[in-house]
Amino acid sequence: MPNLTLDHVVKSYGKLRAVDDLSLEVRDGELLTLLGPSGCGKTTTLRAVSGFVALNGGRIFIGQRNITDIPPERRGIGLVFQNYALWPHMTVFQNLAFGLQLKKLPKQTIKKKIEKSLAMVKLAGFEDRYPRQLSGGQQQRVALARALVLEPDILLLDEPLSNLDALLREQMRFEIAQIHKQAGITSIYVTHDQTEAMVISDRIAVMNQGKIVQIGRPAEIYSAPASKFVAGFMGTTTFIHGKVSGTARERIVVQTDSGLSIQGKGEQLAAGDEVDVAIRPENIRFLTTPADIRKQGKENTFEARVTRASYVGELVDYQLDLKGSLLRAKGETANPLSEGTTIHIYVEPEQLSILKA
Amino acid sequence: MNLKRIIVVAGELILLLLVFLVIFGPMMSLFIWSVAIRWYWPSTLPQEVGFDYWRQALGLQKSLAIGAVSIVPAFFLSLSIAIVVVCIAMLIAIPAGYALAKYRIPFAALIMFLFLMPNAFPQQPIFVNLLRIFTRVGLAGTLPGVILVHILVGMVFGVWITSATFRAIPPHLEEAARSVGAGKTRAFFRITMPLAAPGLLASAVFVFITSLDEFTGTFFIGLPWINTLPMTLYSSSGYNMQFASVIAIILLIPSILFMALIQRVLRAEYVGGMG
Numbered sequence: 153m154p155n156l157t158l159d160h161v162v163k164s165y166g167k168l169r170a171v172d173d174l175s176l177e178v179r180d181g182e183l184l185t186l187l188g189p190s191g192c193g194k195t196t197t198l199r200a201v202s203g204f205v206a207l208n209g210g211r212i213f214i215g216q217r218n219i220t221d222i223p224p225e226r227r228g229i230g231l232v233f234q235n236y237a238l239w240p241h242m243t244v245f246q247n248l249a250f251g252l253q254l255k256k257l258p259k260q261t262i263k264k265k266i267e268k269s270l271a272m273v274k275l276a277g278f279e280d281r282y283p284r285q286l287s288g289g290q291q292q293r294v295a296l297a298r299a300l301v302l303e304p305d306i307l308l309l310d311e312p313l314s315n316l317d318a319l320l321r322e323q324m325r326f327e328i329a330q331i332h333k334q335a336g337i338t339s340i341y342v343t344h345d346q347t348e349a350m351v352i353s354d355r356i357a358v359m360n361q362g363k364i365v366q367i368g369r370p371a372e373i374y375s376a377p378a379s380k381f382v383a384g385f386m387g388t389t390t391f392i393h394g395k396v397s398g399t400a401r402e403r404i405v406v407q408t409d410s411g412l413s414i415q416g417k418g419e420q421l422a423a424g425d426e427v428d429v430a431i432r433p434e435n436i437r438f439l440t441t442p443a444d445i446r447k448q449g450k451e452n453t454f455e456a457r458v459t460r461a462s463y464v465g466e467l468v469d470y471q472l473d474l475k476g477s478l479l480r481a482k483g484e485t486a487n488p489l490s491e492g493t494t495i496h497i498y499v500e501p502e503q504l505s506i507l508k509a
Numbered sequence: 510m511n512l513k514r515i516i517v518v519a520g521e522l523i524l525l526l527l528v529f530l531v532i533f534g535p536m537m538s539l540f541i542w543s544v545a546i547r548w549y550w551p552s553t554l555p556q557e558v559g560f561d562y563w564r565q566a567l568g569l570q571k572s573l574a575i576g577a578v579s580i581v582p583a584f585f586l587s588l589s590i591a592i593v594v595v596c597i598a599m600l601i602a603i604p605a606g607y608a609l610a611k612y613r614i615p616f617a618a619l620i621m622f623l624f625l626m627p628n629a630f631p632q633q634p635i636f637v638n639l640l641r642i643f644t645r646v647g648l649a650g651t652l653p654g655v656i657l658v659h660i661l662v663g664m665v666f667g668v669w670i671t672s673a674t675f676r677a678i679p680p681h682l683e684e685a686a687r688s689v690g691a692g693k694t695r696a697f698f699r700i701t702m703p704l705a706a707p708g709l710l711a712s713a714v715f716v717f718i719t720s721l722d723e724f725t726g727t728f729f730i731g732l733p734w735i736n737t738l739p740m741t742l743y744s745s746s747g748y749n750m751q752f753a754s755v756i757a758i759i760l761l762i763p764s765i766l767f768m769a770l771i772q773r774v775l776r777a778e779y780v781g782g783m784g
Contacts (some may be wrong), residue, residue: 204684223686231688237681241703251689251698302689 154215162209172362188359242264245279269301307339410475416504439496542754591720606671636729658726666715676707
């Protein structure tokens with residue numbers, strides 16, 4: 153399986169740079185997700201790779217082949233659309249056969265390949281149905297099968313699950329991840345849903361304003377965000393602003409604007425730098441008994457007041473007031489805290505990212 | 510039921526009856542006239558009925574007595590002109606509609622508006638001037654001249670309906686075809702055209718009917734050599750009501766048939782579910 157290389161790709165619409173000097177290499181067999189908010193350039197990048205958007209600069213390679221000036225139909229790329237784009241006047245079989253017939257393959261081969269593809273997306277036996285007879289999830293799977301049946305070098309998926317309801321989306325995430333593993337095709341996936349990205353990706357490239365701001369494995373992106381933007385985009389994060397008061401090996405001590413001393417991890421920071429401390433709700437631990445409080449000590453232990461407690465089924469969603477900063481926290485439903493209670497909290501320094509403000 | 514309810518229901522029935530009369534009244538009058546041999550005021554129904562005028566019109570009977578002639582040649586002329594007009598008009602309207610729908614054409618709105626123009630202004634001034642121009646060019650009173658006029662008048666239906674049809678087809682469908690290896694032309698003929706077919710058919714039908722029924726332009730440009738069915742209708746109306754109504758009914762039939770066809774075809778399209 154070849155890899156996909158984007159080399160200093162630029163796409164502008166008038167003065168606006170939708171894709172701003174973007175370079176990327178998608179490795180052989182990997183699924184890389186372009187993740188970002190609406191307007192960050194991820195869809196434009198995908199459409200540039202598929203050939204429907206002409207570049208203003210840069211080149212695109214599949215393996216060693218320069219495909220920059222080749223029209224879409226000759227790039228050997230499979231495309232899965234957000235709205236499925238199944239041809240309504242054709243059956244599932246005909247939808248899948250269309251591309252294979254263009255390659256002038258014998259009828260028996262076509263039939264076998266279609267059977268294999270449909271089995272892979274768990275739709276065996278659906279050959280004679282029309283798209284209008286299928287549910288949204290089934291249509292999406294046919295769209296996937298249609299792209300896969302041609303065994304393309306590269307697979308591009310443009311927010312394929314965005315049109316499905318929440319429950320179905322969650323299910324389909326795992327299925328897509330599984331199918332990708334089976335097929336092993338180098339793929340680019342576009343989405344604005346970070347949970348989806350983390351479930352299915354080998355690597356994630358977070359984009360903002362036409363540029364890649366961080367690229368790495370899902371765990372890296374989540375636990376070691378490179379900037380406030382990335383930290384804020386992944387999961388729920390609260391930021392507390394402050395100044396670096398000292399550094400000790402990997403630990404950074406920050407004096408917040410509200411007068412707290414917090415220790416966390418960060419890189420390339422010096423005393424006096426303006427920073428934001430990124431706190432994730434799952435990392436806030438409640439210290440409920442005096443014994444716990446004493447055992448934990450003074451480091452990163454704070455007193456906060458519960459300003460909101462919302463029961464969300466599997467947990468309780470809290471809002472805590474920590475000297476003026478409002479933190480989101482999670483707690484068990486077993487012993488919920490009520491609003492107005494003062495509680496001691498502890499955050500592990502290793503789990504706090506200190507980012508340049 | 511109480512009095513109020515009775516009055517409301519009675520009122521609705523009367524209203525329904527009036528609407529029925531307004532819509533179908535003229536048509537019923539038409540049908541009665543077509544079988545009337547003699548009908549003088551003040552009787553509500555003809556004194557003498559028969560199919561004489563029908564027989565004359567269809568060329569089954571030749572008699573100078575009642576002033577009706579065979580309309581068969583005029584009918585075939587109108588039909589042939591309509592068919593030629595549809596072919597040429599659709600050859601222009603389909604690519605034009607596609608371009609206006611899919612590409613960002615500068616002044617697209619203005620172009621669409623221009624196609625509307627011939628039908629927006631009073632017809633006589635337009636065609637009198639057109640007659641002047643055609644006479645100079647030698648097209649007056651010729652078949653090509655009449656065909657050109659019919660195309661002019663029908664083009665609005667051609668372009669407006671085809672562009673709306675193509676606009677209704679999601680662009681991703683063509684892109685999906687290209688992503689599996691189809692070139693632009695193949696994607697157009699295998700994907701876009703089949704899906705656009707009902708709408709394009711509707712457009713063709715409208716152009717056909719417009720040409721069949723076209724009068725004013727044909728009158729100015731076609732005389733004295735080209736004699737279409739509407740012109741025969743015009744020359745007989747006023748003094749030969751029976752003959753005129755026979756022609757009118759004959760002109761109605763294609764319209765009704767095609768409208769029914771369009772209804773069925775377009776409904777099937779919505780049930781088919783597009784994209």
